[in-house]
Amino acid sequence: MKQDSPRQLGLAQALSAQTGAAFALRNLRLPLGTVPGAGLPAAGDGLLAADMVIAKGRIDWLGPPASRDDLPAGPDMAKAMAWPGTVDCHTHLDKALAWPRSPNADGTFDGAGASAFRDAAAHHGVEDIRRRADFALRTSFAHGTTAIRSHVDSGRHAFEQALATLSELADDWRGRIALQLCPFLGIDEDLDWIRKVAARAGREHAGILSVFVHAIPELDAALDAVMAIAGREGLRLDFHADENLNPASKGLDAIARAVLRNGFDQPVLVGHCCALAVQPRDTLEATLERVAKAGIGIVSLPLCNAYLMDRRGGETPRYRGFAPVHEMRRHGIPVAIASDNVRDAFYAYGDHDIPELFRDAVRMMQLDHPLGDWAAAVTTTAADLMGLPDRGRLDPGAPADLIIFTARNWSEFVSRPLSDRVVLRGGKPIDTTPPDFRDLDDMKGMRI
Secondary structure (H helix, E strand, C coil), rough: EEEEHHHHHCCHHHHHCCCCEEEEEEEEECCCCCCCCCCCCCCCCCCCEEEEEEEECCCEEEEECCCCCCCCCCCEEEEEEEEEEEEEEEEEECCCCCCCCCCCCCCCHHHHHHHHHHHEEEEEEHHHHHHHHHHHHHHHHCCCCEEEEEEECCCCCHHHHHHHHHHHHHHHCCCCCCEEEEEECCCCCCCCHHHHHHHHHHHHCCCCEEEEEECCCCCHHHHHHHHHHHHHHHHHEEECCCCCCCCCCCCCHHHHHHHHHHHHCCCEEEECCHHHHCCCCCHHHHHHHHHHHCCCCCEEEEHHHHHHCCCCCCCCCCCCCCCCCCHHHHHCCCEEEECCCCCCCCCCCCCCCHHEEEEHHHHCCCCCCCCCCCHHHHCCHHHHHHCCCCCCCCCCCCCCCCCEEEECCCCHHHHHHCCCCEEEEECCCCCCCCCHHHHHHHCCCCCC
């Protein structure tokens, strides 16, 4: 027995009405790349047509529309788009939401670093970090995120407080958001500190060491030392590299060479890679060949980097600082897109809203015509790069953690705000109202 369409009932009402043990969602559109091996018919650029059955909080069945005559009751979704819960594989929860008290006066990268350092020094208490990070997690959850990787980036003076606090939050949020933590340090730190942080990374959530790479005289030797330490601890590596527009910046290339030279066999993810966008084509191609051979994944952070890069103080920016993601994918390099900083000195805006980020990325990075399987960059590919095979995909047997939009195609998806989304957890709609910014007004130093 069919029911009225979500446009007749209202999407949230139609889905909230499904209270039985099993129900069907007919006539859906699913993003290409999020449905591994499903064999579903194409439904236009980058979308697949499907019926879905949800039972006991999981995806029980996926198949072509109208291919079964024994589906349980459920609404005709009228070509509404259904996503898996999104994955944010690069962010900074311990810095998030500090903008009202520690803004970046000139919007530059150097200004951001100075402001963030002052904020971490003045406000590194456990309760301060907890409240901001928990606010960010509640926001992410409301928007439909199921997994996050956060760098722990509060400096040496606040390292213990930040790591302990975020570790407790990772436990608190287990089952709702998978929170991976990456203790963060600079490539030029002394080896004793690197060993200490690596040992802690091995005992904390996920076993990942995060390293900021910049030009130093002995970069190759420093990378070799980091990889030796990470190898002994069994750690994955997550680098920040080439977060600038200097054509001479070769951080990603140095990392790829180090992986190959050391035979480093743990997963490696590299973020930013802005400088590659201004390098000669032959230099870029040679670097990407090495990156592909080394098996490195890339995460692009378009909103934060467009905000920081080529800021000229009253002049229009000439370069946007995006990683050359199209060229990377042509080399077979897995590419994710993530939020990076949110409402802190490095990026004044954002709301940990990955579908909204993806809309902006499509427009800013020309991911369209065809859009193809780019949605995987914030779902399946991002989950794979985090080592989470049970997240970011629509698979029979997987939890029915979905985001459903009334948009029927990419033009509709990108053209309007996504405030009408319905987020399902275990097949049931949740409250998608994000926490009120006023919740943080009473924190020390906050100015409105």
